[in-house]
Amino acid sequence: MAKNPVSQPYSEEIARFLEGTANFSDIVFGFMEESSESTVGNLCDCKEDDNEDVEENKAFWEAQEKLLQATIGRISSFESKLRQAVKYSLEEIKLAGSKCSCRTPVAGGCRTCMRKEISVRLQNVGYNCVICKSKWKSSSEIPAGNHTYLEVVEKSKKGDVIRVVIELNFRAEFEMARASEEYNRLVNRLPEVFVGKTERLKAVIKIMCAAAKKCMKEKKMHIAPWRKHKYMQAKWLGGYQRPTAETTPLIMMPVVSYAYADRQPKPKAAASMLTFDLMENFGGLHCGATAAVEVL
Template sequence: MEKMAVSVTRQNSEEIDKFLDGAASFADMMFGILDGSNESEENSGDLVYRDENADDQEAVEQNKIFWEAQRQLLQATLRRTTCLESRIRQATKQALSEIDQCCCRVGGCRNCLQRELSVRLQNAGFNCYICKSKWRSSPEIPSGEHTYLEVLDKSSNPIKGEVRVVMELNFRAEFEMARANDDYNTLIARLPELLVGKTERVNALIKILCAAAKKCMKEKKMHLAPWRKQKYMEAKWLGTYQRTTAAPLPVEHLEARPQKPKASMLTFDLLDRLPGLHYTPVELVW
């Protein structure tokens, strides 16, 4: 299999879209191979005598080819970025560096972070919104919901209309698996924690990573959890969602909690605090 050459130079949006479509098609092909690779041998009724060692060696080589292809494809998909994505990513990192703590009083730090980040990006000139996706259960995947950020841009290409850029603050953690093999963990380690990408890029990444997850579980002879499947991941960022505009929190929520006054026994005036307590001062003689 020829290795994909990764170009570091920035392409225009149309070339990038074509590349992402090709990446998604390649990921679909790899995903389909995993589903039907042994179909012909299982349906064959003839007895075929093969060398077990040769079969094992062939399987090892096929695994190497698969994981190397996934790494090359993932690296190329992540590196090819647009000017819009770069500007949003830079503004997001700057805003995250300025947000030092949660501003709510009852936990929910992710919600507070998304709200504060959305407000700061709006102040920076981006149409940033908070999105909440929600989907029903089906025979293939369970129901669920997810919140993330998005930026809508209408100035990049007026002909195509608005461009939707998805922002996920914990993208790498969404694909981590406790019982994954080394090849899968190496692939996941290449993912950024902060994902800023157009929907085409997110779609291509989901297909690559879900194909890798299925291959990983197949090698370990384990069942792939339904919340790891491609349709479940697509429902998180590419499914039906509700969009809301984040408003700045009221001033009273941003103020720090009032601290209780602290007193030291060295400065605590017992006569003032306890008026019923009367003692005659005693003169100390050294």
């Protein structure tokens, strides 16, 4: 076997010992001092690396927090008016008392009935509000799933289609059981009820998914498939496959209160302008080819 290399100072001590000019304690303590200096040097290097990681992580979370605050803070006049309408609807429902009309009623009301009630109330004050249900197939990255939310579509003065998503339980969609303090601080900045354009929602999703990925990396854990960016986007920003000769067109059916049924346009047997795929032509939104959207 090859011998371990011996440092020059230590070799000199051995030579002196063999010549009789150094004792055994000089060799032992000399070697210990040299080893100690080497260990301290290594510890200092590790400490510097740790400090760099800490500063890098701190800078990341501060940047994400500022970016999220700026994204949520920007709001158009249409979004502002719609938010107020949603707020008033929730307050009226709370005062009237939530009632569940499902086959198996839930005490205090359920989210499904809440969405229906808000949709009808928004329609009554002139908003083109519908209940949407997105569906997407499984892939190598994410599992299949579906999600239900509210959507309001409006045309701007320039003729552009404005699509606004209303999510009644937005904050809970990003909560994680074993999240870090920094990630939870971001989640707490999210509104409980989200009312915003798809462009704004897309930016928020990107920020939160990057934060979730960073959080799991710091904890040395794998991020769950349903926490990934692609999965979260599919919930609100997915599209449905454009109808062809081989497929049946999807008809968007709005939720209509009988008292206001005569005011609603009759559905046509063609794909509605509310479909996500047509948004690509108006707002430049990218739509997936495998997801499907229904409006109940």
